[in-house]
Amino acid sequence: MRRPIAALALVGAVSLASGSVAAQSPAVVGNDTACDTLSGAITAVFPENSSTDREFMDGVVAGFNAVYPNIQVDAQVIPWGDIRLRVDVLIATNEYPDILALSAFSQYAAEGLLNPLDQVLSSAMLADFDPVQLTDGQLDGVQVAVPWVATVSMLAHNPALLAQVGITEPATTWDELRDATQKIHDSGSIGYSTRGGTPDEAFSMVLFGNGGAWKTDGEWTIDTPQAVEALTFLRDLGQIDADRVNVSATDEETRQVFAQGRIGMIVGANAYGAILRGYNPEFEFGLSAYPSADETIPPVSFAIQDYVMSFKTDNDPRLAGCFLEYYFQPDTFAPYITGIGGLPGTLSAQAMMAAADPEIAPFTEMLHSSHFYPNSDPRWPVVQAKARETIPLVLDGQADPQAVLTELQATATEGR
Amino acid sequence: MEEHRYPGRRYEPLLWLAPSLLLVLGVLAYPIAELLRTSLSEVSPAGVNRGLQGLDNYARLLGDPGLWAVVLRTGLWVLFTVLLTTVAALGVAQLLNARYPGRRMLRFALIVPWAASTVVTTLSWQWMLNFYYGFVNQLFLDLGLIGSPVNWTGGYDLPFATLVFLAVFGSVPFTAYVILAGLQSIPDELYQAARVDGASTWRAFRAIQVPLLRPALLVATVLNGIFSFNTFTVIWLLTEGGPGGTTDITTTYAYKLAFMSRDIGQAAALNVVNLMVLVLGCAVYVGIINRRGHL
Numbered sequence A: 001m002r003r004p005i006a007a008l009a010l011v012g013a014v015s016l017a018s019g020s021v022a023a024q025s026p027a028v029v030g031n032d033t034a035c036d037t038l039s040g041a042i043t044a045v046f047p048e049n050s051s052t053d054r055e056f057m058d059g060v061v062a063g064f065n066a067v068y069p070n071i072q073v074d075a076q077v078i079p080w081g082d083i084r085l086r087v088d089v090l091i092a093t094n095e096y097p098d099i100l101a102l103s104a105f106s107q108y109a110a111e112g113l114l115n116p117l118d119q120v121l122s123s124a125m126l127a128d129f130d131p132v133q134l135t136d137g138q139l140d141g142v143q144v145a146v147p148w149v150a151t152v153s154m155l156a157h158n159p160a161l162l163a164q165v166g167i168t169e170p171a172t173t174w175d176e177l178r179d180a181t182q183k184i185h186d187s188g189s190i191g192y193s194t195r196g197g198t199p200d201e202a203f204s205m206v207l208f209g210n211g212g213a214w215k216t217d218g219e220w221t222i223d224t225p226q227a228v229e230a231l232t233f234l235r236d237l238g239q240i241d242a243d244r245v246n247v248s249a250t251d252e253e254t255r256q257v258f259a260q261g262r263i264g265m266i267v268g269a270n271a272y273g274a275i276l277r278g279y280n281p282e283f284e285f286g287l288s289a290y291p292s293a294d295e296t297i298p299p300v301s302f303a304i305q306d307y308v309m310s311f312k313t314d315n316d317p318r319l320a321g322c323f324l325e326y327y328f329q330p331d332t333f334a335p336y337i338t339g340i341g342g343l344p345g346t347l348s349a350q351a352m353m354a355a356a357d358p359e360i361a362p363f364t365e366m367l368h369s370s371h372f373y374p375n376s377d378p379r380w381p382v383v384q385a386k387a388r389e390t391i392p393l394v395l396d397g398q399a400d401p402q403a404v405l406t407e408l409q410a411t412a413t414e415g416r
Numbered sequence B: 001m002e003e004h005r006y007p008g009r010r011y012e013p014l015l016w017l018a019p020s021l022l023l024v025l026g027v028l029a030y031p032i033a034e035l036l037r038t039s040l041s042e043v044s045p046a047g048v049n050r051g052l053q054g055l056d057n058y059a060r061l062l063g064d065p066g067l068w069a070v071v072l073r074t075g076l077w078v079l080f081t082v083l084l085t086t087v088a089a090l091g092v093a094q095l096l097n098a099r100y101p102g103r104r105m106l107r108f109a110l111i112v113p114w115a116a117s118t119v120v121t122t123l124s125w126q127w128m129l130n131f132y133y134g135f136v137n138q139l140f141l142d143l144g145l146i147g148s149p150v151n152w153t154g155g156y157d158l159p160f161a162t163l164v165f166l167a168v169f170g171s172v173p174f175t176a177y178v179i180l181a182g183l184q185s186i187p188d189e190l191y192q193a194a195r196v197d198g199a200s201t202w203r204a205f206r207a208i209q210v211p212l213l214r215p216a217l218l219v220a221t222v223l224n225g226i227f228s229f230n231t232f233t234v235i236w237l238l239t240e241g242g243p244g245g246t247t248d249i250t251t252t253y254a255y256k257l258a259f260m261s262r263d264i265g266q267a268a269a270l271n272v273v274n275l276m277v278l279v280l281g282c283a284v285y286v287g288i289i290n291r292r293g294h295l
Helices: A002-016 A053-067 A080-092 A106-110 A123-127 A131-136 A159-164 A174-186 A199-209 A225-239 A251-259 A272-279 A317-327 A330-340 A347-356 A360-368 A380-395 A401-413 B009-039 B056-062 B067-097 B103-115 B118-128 B135-143 B159-184 B188-196 B201-229 B233-238 B250-259 B264-292
Strands: A040-048 A071-079 A099-102 A145-157 A190-192 A263-269 A286-288 A302-309 B041-043 B049-052
Touching: A040 A053, A040 A080, A040 A317, A053 A071, A053 A317, A053 A330, A071 A080, A071 A317, A080 A099, A080 B250, A099 A317, A106 A380, A123 A317, A131 A145, A131 A302, A131 A360, A145 A159, A145 A199, A145 A360, A159 A174, A159 A263, A174 A190, A174 A225, A174 A263, A199 A225, A199 A263, A199 A302, A199 A380, A225 A380, A225 A401, A251 A263, A251 A272, A317 A330, A330 A347, A347 A360, A380 A401, B009 B041, B009 B264, B041 B056, B041 B264, B056 B264, B067 B103, B067 B159, B067 B201, B067 B250, B103 B159, B118 B135, B118 B159, B118 B233, B159 B201, B159 B233, B188 B201, B201 B264, B233 B250, B250 B264
Parallel strands: A040 A071, A040 A099, A190 A263
Antiparallel strands: A099 A302, A145 A263, A145 A286, A145 A302, B041 B049
């Protein structure tokens, strides 16, 4: 009696979950193989987004092994500061990880080190990923990385400081931004600190806000007139508070000072609520889309994306797929992403999080119309590192915007 | 008792040294060989070694426009740290050489910054020099020495000077002890004779100490030069060679080449050049010792 109903419920659950995999049903992966028939040992390397990550990962592995005891998973959670080095070592010693979550994938894809994900994940699983972010993870049309977690960068402002100088609405154009910054500076506080967010992020906000882009139609466009204009604007904006801002302040230090109510505006991300309230529980702040150059250009929505990828190893790629299908189930994935304050790469998790917290919905909407870094270009990690070194020099008035951007363009287009 | 003379007797010391030699070969020779090989290879940004490529990396290194500023700065760094360390250590050594109660305490206190790990020292100073919360700014503000907080480790003007200070702070103890050893070998009669001849303290210092300290000073200078050229920890912890590479020396620059620009081949080439410089320094040092026959 029970079995037909159970089977019916099972089929119903699978179809209702629209691509996400229910814990008890046999997972279908690339080439539609049930994970029960596979066995092996794989390694997974993840960055540490919060102090509870390790605990979470242990729980996921335990849950996974309860369903598929034949697949051993060595899951490592490594702090962001160390993970690039760790991956370098793994690659140098030919111990490629079966699964890797990281902020960049293009240089590995360009070497042919990654599995095409249709060999790893089922088509149902791939369909659950946010299509806008999915295209970003492709190289020459092959899906090599899937979106894991993203944050949207915006303008974080202190309403109290703005109100003090008679401004009720956060700036939407550059003129308004400059005006607000000057007024807050004149009132004795720091109007705008260019040290919020990483230098490449800070530059991206004004670059896209001026109608420019890192790459346009497949070509690098870092030293266009719009880009130079954007960087010059950012420099001039930052110089208003030059005497008050510590030029070597780190991202974190700037957030702390912002949370103390001493800065009017900085670049902030949707996840900032938890972080800022961690520094100052009573702190009130607002998030709005970053201003664009003028009304003809829409306010800037810029997203920073982390990816999950799978390296070609001696293991069957479907083993990695089995674990990932389990990992990406909304019941497992959504609570984790909610905990770290990011935005998930899967539609099911987005829906689940939006249902639980209506404040998430506008951010996931923003994600769909966001600009991204040129993540699929193999030169991007090098360009990004160079940008982080040289853009602060421009912001501090130590280098010329055109010269620095021309150099970045050269770094990007220099072949190897 | 007669010493047995057997063929190969003269090579016996090598046998005793064999374990250490093997260790040195393993820990030094193999990595150096790998370094040389990497500097002659093409390594992709992802870290995959694509095989030998000749002197390509060296050519690109020489063509790197940012390198020469770094080389110049490295030269200035070595010059200033060694010079200031020597001058300061000469003064401190006099203090250590004089007789007064509590001298032993002073000698002990001096060893501590040198013995403490560089990381501990640097991080302690980093906190003391913090722009917003540091003890140094607070003290100077209270004493009226400065009008507003000074950015010791950030900005574009002061970090280099701060770094030199920290490096000197760490090397004065060692140098002072080397000079002290030299001072203690100067016989007292020389000072007495000078006083009888009517020489002032300063004249005595110039005429007696400077020439007799020359060997000790030479040793200290060469060793300090080598250590200073090799500095990485202090600079990386305090400024990461920044802002914008304005406090980079060749060691930090090589690190950035490898891990930020992901140009591991070029970084290896730079490190081979660094190694050559260090080998030269060591050759000079060994030359001095051999000539003198002792330290």
